Amino acid sequence: MLAEIITIGDEILIGQIVDTNSAWMAQELNKIGIKVKQITSVSDDELHILKALQEAESRARVVLITGGLGPTKDDITKKTLAKYFNCRMVFNAAQFEQVTRIFKSFGREVTPINRLQAEVPEACTCIVNKNGTAPGMWFEKGETIFVSMPGVPYEMKGMMSYDILPLLRKKLQTPTILHRTFLTQGVGESMLAQWIEKWEDALPAHIKLAYLPSPGMVRLRLSATGEDAEILENEIAELAVKLYELVGEHIYGEGEITLPHLIQDWFIKNNKTLALAESCTGGSIAHLLTSVAGCSAYFEGGFVSYSNAMKIAKVNVPAELIDSNGVVSEAVAIAMAKETKEKLKTDYALSVTGIAGPDGGSEEKPVGTVWIGISGPEGTFAKHFRFSTDRNRNITHASLSALNLLRKVVLNKLVL
């Protein structure tokens, strides 16, 4: 079962806003077994919109349209839809009542422009907008269902959740699609592809694998399409067992979970505390951890010991250690982790020292060289990493690698 999404309006085409609606709609459609074939953003131009509608109708059974329903002059979606469905505009009393009610609740008067918002193409069934003034419109033409919604994300989401998705589910008898996503950190897409090549080649036709890379991470997503959810779930489960055998050590979790969430869950569950000493990551790890609500239950805080002076005076790293080993070294990473744990009286401490770049590299220690230290009840150790030449990528990679190393130590009882 195929759907298409058409967004109307110049905001997206001039890059003023990023289209987050389509991703959300696609996810929701996927969940009920409808696949999005194409997403098209077109301008507020009648001929262009008509062409896009025609194209979408030729490919899809469901066409979701957002945007162009505002009260201003450049919003022409409704009139264009009336043209496409070859009908006149009519006044919808229920919709006008809704607009009047909303305006009254804000103590505002209804203007002639607002009255226009209650006019809809005669061919449509109106879907009341609980969160705004522009109505949704449901059309059917031959086999295809068209739904037009406002572009304001929270209005569109309300309409989709309460009315459109249930209606689609009822109207269309769709197949089941199950997804399972495996999250890896620290290895590239091509390396993973090589390791799982045979497994991937042997996937049955109704199960697809997607590689979804982002800096420092690759997500592997299996999608199975069929009739029976239980059968699909079992098939995916069997494939997952083999995948874990092949690359399990690089999989840190599944679904939507993040490393900071995983770490927070473990620390709170085990009643342990954590502190940080960040040099080259410069606060990025602390920022990742504190972006998760509830982190104060285990995260004590830390040092952003950017200068050597601060490492010596505040974190307590001996000056001689820096002199003899260099500030980017195993010894300094270990000292930072150990001293931070002791000074802040936590169960664990994580430290990072490295050369983020673009300057500060040498033949022996090029830009991208990073030492990550962990101190815990079992002792202290540090691990060497080598990232790229780009400063911000290095900060991201070092931060995620540090969190993944900490996860391995606490969750997998990794000992180095």
Added chain:
Amino acid sequence: MLAEIITIGDEILIGQIVDTNSAWMAQELNKIGIKVKQITSVSDDELHILKALQEAESRARVVLITGGLGPTKDDITKKTLAKYFNCRMVFNAAQFEQVTRIFKSFGREVTPINRLQAEVPEACTCIVNKNGTAPGMWFEKGETIFVSMPGVPYEMKGMMSYDILPLLRKKLQTPTILHRTFLTQGVGESMLAQWIEKWEDALPAHIKLAYLPSPGMVRLRLSATGEDAEILENEIAELAVKLYELVGEHIYGEGEITLPHLIQDWFIKNNKTLALAESCTGGSIAHLLTSVAGCSAYFEGGFVSYSNAMKIAKVNVPAELIDSNGVVSEAVAIAMAKETKEKLKTDYALSVTGIAGPDGGSEEKPVGTVWIGISGPEGTFAKHFRFSTDRNRNITHASLSALNLLRKVVLNKLVL
């Protein structure tokens, strides 16, 4: 002059990633006078890609294509382009050298899959990817230019900035468009629109204003189209004078400059140093400052004093002060800034204490309440802010507001 953007790959169509590339590309094309007519997201399906290419060719002079260039099996863009341009795949030695060089620098071996990445359609001119392994490809067919790029944002942006935009500018003789962008922090779009309404209404037809909002910031961009760059520049300069009269106190800079850059420039130029004590921003300010290369010249480091214990033990905030005023208070913000400046022996210190949410708010101090403190040679003060109910927005807003307050103090000699 019209362009179209085609994104290839299932990630966008299943809603796993939001397409941020297209908005960026549209903005950059706009700057050189090219308007985006349509953005189309299609699946990794040969026929579907071919159809989208055909459609785009019929409407636009420039077709930018992203995605589907990874080394894995579901990426079929290159072969489909070879089909569209009716040519065979050939091995590109320069591209292979680039891949080999990147891999060598990481001590990694080139795999047969990586060798495949150096194969390109014969009809294209290869554009070397400085940030990754998949090359860009430039095709010309009749009047239309097609450029295929990887979907990884930082690889695409590098390629666009260094090669594709300059080449497009050269190849197509676009009218002169001058832009001037004013950066504001701390006020919303609708507020700004109200303050500058008359000024905006009086803009001549060939000069357009765009509002470009992002969390905590709104950029105002004037774009003037014409023949003579000097005349346009003067016109924009005159308008800018008036704009500064209207909303100048909210403009922190122009162009691409960021608050961390502005602050870094001032501190290095004036040979001053800075330290931080972050509570609710949890390392986010340190992360913003250390994302800029060269920050070690003035940024000493700081405390992420997330717990009260750490504020007391490490930052030296008196426990009684927390008890009597609450941890989110003027007195604590002042103590944090003052003590940090003294302990880390810097010229300035910036502190933040607040309730990021979702929990921890009260009637008197709701979620979003933040105190920002600054200590410098002239003394110490703190300012109260009230942000939203969303944790991550609060962290972003508090971080930018803190940096903007620091900028006002050091650059504008603001005294509170």
